[in-house]
Amino acid sequence: MVIRVGFVGAGYIAQWHAEALAAAGARLVAVADPAGAEGFAAAWGAVAYRSIDKMLAAGGLDAVHVLTPPHLHCAHALKALDAGLHVLVEKPFAVTRAEAEAMVLAAGRAGKVIAVNHNFLALPAYQRLKRALAEGVPGGIDSVDIRWRFPLSPLRSGPFGLWMLREPANLLLELGPHLFAFAHDLVGPLTEIDLRLSKPVTLPGGRVQYQGWHMRAKAGAVDVVLNLSLVEGAEDRSVEVRGVTAVARLDYGNDLLVMDRPNASDIVVNPLRAQVSLAGQHLREGLRNAARQGLSLNRKSPYGLGFRGAVSAFHRAVAGGVLPPAFSGDSAVAVMAGIEAAVALVPMQAVAAVEPRDLGPARVLVIGGTGFIGRALTRALVDQGRRVRVLSRGRANPFADLGDGVEVVAGSLSDPVALQAAMAGISVVYHLAKAEETSWESYLHNDVAVVERVAEAALAAGVARFVYTGTIASYDASDAAVPITEATPFGPMENRNLYARSKALCEARLQEMHRLRGLPLVIARPGIVLGEGGPFQHWGIGRWHGAGAVRIWGAGRNLLPFVLIDDVADGLVRMGEVAGIEGQSFNLVGEPLLTAQGYFAAIRRLTGVQIRVARGNLVVFYLVDVGKYLLKRFALRKTGLRKPLLVDWKSRAHLSAFRNDKAKAALGWQPEADRAAFEARAVGYPGLFGF
Template sequence: MAEGHKAKVALLGAGYIVDFHFSALRLLPDIEVRAICDLNRQRAEHFAQVKGVPNVYTELGEMLAREQLDVVHVLTPPHIHFQTSSPIIEAGVDIMSEKPLCHTVNYCKELRERASTKGRVIGVAHNFLYMPVYEKLVNDWRNGRLGQIDQIDIVWNKELGQLRGGPFGTWMLQTPTNILFEVAPHSFVHLIHLLGGQPDSMTVDVHDKVKLPQGLEFYRQWEIRGWKGNTSIRIRFSFIDGYPEHYIHVRGTNAVARADFEHNTYVCQAHTALPYDVDHYANVVIPAKDAFLQAHSTLGHFLLSKMRLVKSAGGPYAQSIARTVASFYEGRKGGTLDERITSELGQAAVTLADRVVREIDLPTQVASPVKPPIKPPVQKPTVLVIGGTGFIGQSLVRRLCKAGHGVRILARDPKSCPAELRHLGVELTKGDFTDPDAVTTALDGISSVYHLARGFGNTWPEYLQSDVNPTRKVAELCLEQGIERLFYISSIAIYNAGKKSLVITEETPPHPGIMRVSPYARSKVENERILFDLYQEKKLPVVIFRPGIVLGHGGSPYHWGVVAWPYNSVCRIWGGGNNKLPIVLVDDVADAMVRAIDAPDIEGESYNLASLPCITANEYIDEFEQRAGIHIKRVLTSNWRYYIGEMAKWAIKRIGRDPNAAFPSYADIQCRSFASVFDSSKAQHQLGWQPVSDRETLIREGLHVPIDEFFK
């Protein structure tokens, strides 16, 4: 690269990992990010707008033709790495690819051959290879401090969230072995890098099979054992809920070492010259001291980066990606890549994954999962449910079908639709409520619409784009199509329910302090305002529901409306946890919504949906512990104590000039204790709604059922 020339870079893929790569590129002086390309234009445009990327594309070929690029970061799903990387190489552009290089060994070989022929460079990001704790392990190994290596244990124990909530249509879940090419390469590449090659022999065990929608299967526990010479090898993967672990433990003749990626620590234990008992003491105290100092350093760096007193990509994982990306560009400039990012090592990791596949008798390829039989449609769909595959949405669809309504579901990933809904004979339409064309198509022949979908983000501009503007468009399309009723699902999060003297009705105004700090609550309030304005101005036939704390079949027992869950083993209880909560069963929420479809003269109305309060947060946790047979650590948090903590966080962000730092709202904290009483009599009188209010039934259906489902 010529002196003073800035490398022109593009990002291919706007998913989760793109933020990390962009942050890493932003730290490099001679890089210019020119474009981002993704099939989802809206997602790409949003990223470009937030990050200041000048050009957006949905076609790779067009981007390669229009932009004079030097490097493309390939951040697509593994199974299309070859298809996306090949034209990049043919265009004479270098590649920085997320792992794996490709998802088959043959594709890896062919891509490397094409790159060699074209004189192009391919780097592969196995990001944990650049964590300093791993570099310390490698250094101690290679300089002989560990001695002759006897054992290597690599552990990856982290819950895979997609197994519970989807999306189930992702490539990773389409066969039981795809996980070996999606997640496992992180550990495979560590083993190969440490050993300097492939294991000599290997055996594999898989256990804990779970059934997913569409007849798919997944194994949540894997154990791989092998040998390299006299060194025993063991790799374990566990994707179940539990305390997260990710580490490499190496035993040598001179010392043992452990690189802990989860906690960003490295400790090495070796004999000292001290007497036997004192040596044992030293081998407890010295590693503990090392871990203590490293933990302080990690926390200090985090705080300094938040205050922007140090230039950083973020936490340890983000820093590792930044070092990976920096190494690629340094090696590209110098003509030789670091061994950790070479395509040769990338291919070796895929080769090991392929060997593991051959050691087990599991299906390796399923072109399209076998679908369970689908009941023929009951009748032509007249009701559209946007967000029908969610927790409340599924109950609503079941109740609508039971009432004899023909139902169409607009879903981002129809493949993730549970079999129990498919068997009801619903019609599935692929699309997102943020896509006006998809909504227009889904509205054909529809008379009633339930809008349960929501946008996501961390800031108000993100919610404005992902939730508020799309909801306005849905309402306008409903007007154009002459929809008889639009039902919108809002939230009780808009209220300050922290005052014992307050009885909350539909006339209770949203609290401005909550809206100021909570983009989610603000978006709900803004959506309600827009919909009611359209009702007043253009007669939009809208009805709004604000459900309470919704529990029941299909929901998680770790409900954030009850308490906060920083971890599944720890809960933060607001106040004393002795206020009775506005709990409601999910089937009762669905019942109210279905009743409203035929209720006369309710356009422009809103309804709070909560049962009679009879369960406190402490009682909820008591039942949880008893039913699940576990102990949950309770942290009682007074409103003022939590507010002071939020003030401290705000101060740190302000020092760092975080533009999204909102001054804490005491009302936002106070409302979480649910000291107020919710009055749902309006829904009972106007809709004939009679929610379950019996304490025993609420506990059985609202707590025991989801607990049993979660821990089965």
């Protein structure tokens, strides 16, 4: 019998669950998400619902995957269990031990399977480590060190409304299950937990988060160390087990296992033999992973393998098998108990009160105000003495330090009633929200249709100005001999990258509404935006491989359309104020000051950090893309694929020069023109790497 599954939540993690579900032979038949799941559901042949209650009432399910924000896990799991369904819960299982225990008790009463997705415990390399331990290698365990040293970019560039950033303890609840699950599965429950916090960072709104979490604990006679480091730096997600006969090192970020064992050679040969053994093991592990990735056509990444293993284990248990202890409800309760003990050690903090100001009612609405550009724009408007309304999916407020200068209202862009309410009394609307989808159908539903819906609400509300942010990526910037201005047509978009194509279509639909119905439209196209609060790993420059290495688009010798975030915010403010510019567009690009090579030279000069930079051959990028296209079409039989274009790859390098004369003349806009000042504001500020 094929197990019929419903998802609660259609965010980022849902795609990983869906792919693992397909590999397990189960079928996704329903998806519930209050923000709308139509695009995701359609891609998997499922029915979309706006609530878990409606999905459960429709019936036809055997199991539910709970993929919502952590504070909703318990309520959603209990509803599914009450409906007589098996439940797999994404980590963290719950936000308290009491919630976890209630979920396990409810599953017991219902006679249903409840499991937690501790996905890294399903990795093949970890399973090999468990077998080695069972066979006596590395022997009696003295200590276990578990590390998650992986940059968390939202701490520096947002979005700051994420659940994990709302409270200091939420970071440990979000990431801690990876570490505590390894510890519990290897050595059992933890006691004597101690916590030291480091590298504090103050987020917009005044709340402090910690980027270093250092925990020590005991498990019987075993010493356990757990480390979270979230600053920019080399990746190290590993488990090191020291025993009597060896040290085992699991790289769970890359699914590698190496055993450092003593040998019986004489003193001169001994160290050489030890290093040869380690080198051979690394070569073996690398070849194993390369072969697996190649033969699976890149469908078995280490991260994906963990999901496949955990999801398959759950569905085998649903079909009558035995659920491995690592994914059981009892394990989830033990993990939550350890995390709760550590959370109790996190110091309480209070955000300083802000003096109230008489700014009058909000006349400006910013949609997408919690993003990088949206935050800067909102703050610029408040600095000018205006009260701003920000429409957000959640109620988290990254502007608490601005007091009553910002009014955050929760609502979905798919809800016309919420849009109508958000625009009440508004004169100027900034629509900065964007979609990041994997199919054209999803872009049509979650980007183009949403933009049209927002514009309809603006027309109904009678706003005086509607400012929309497109992208310079929609231009064909592949020819160095052809400069780009606002008068430059986008050209054929059918086979361009989906993001650029969707943004171009949004602009076309809005321009049509301007011509036919009087939408007071102004379009902004920001360049490659740099500055404090944004990511220095900008994908407009190249393909990044962690914080320390990048392959730039092309040779990196042409001047790029960089622009400072403060200058973009200033340009947007002016676009909401200047009269008589309806129907026009403005490319908000800075003065031609830096190449890609110059960008990294500036980082080296101002911070002392040398990032490894490789030049990218655009023709090779294109040919690799063609190869992937052919494999997906003819080997994997996928449909709806976009044909690769060389012009698309050349455009990523921004070979064409971008002009900003129109924005300067019509708006009175003056972007930073001094190179030294530009570099200092772009990459020379404290905290570029998080510390």
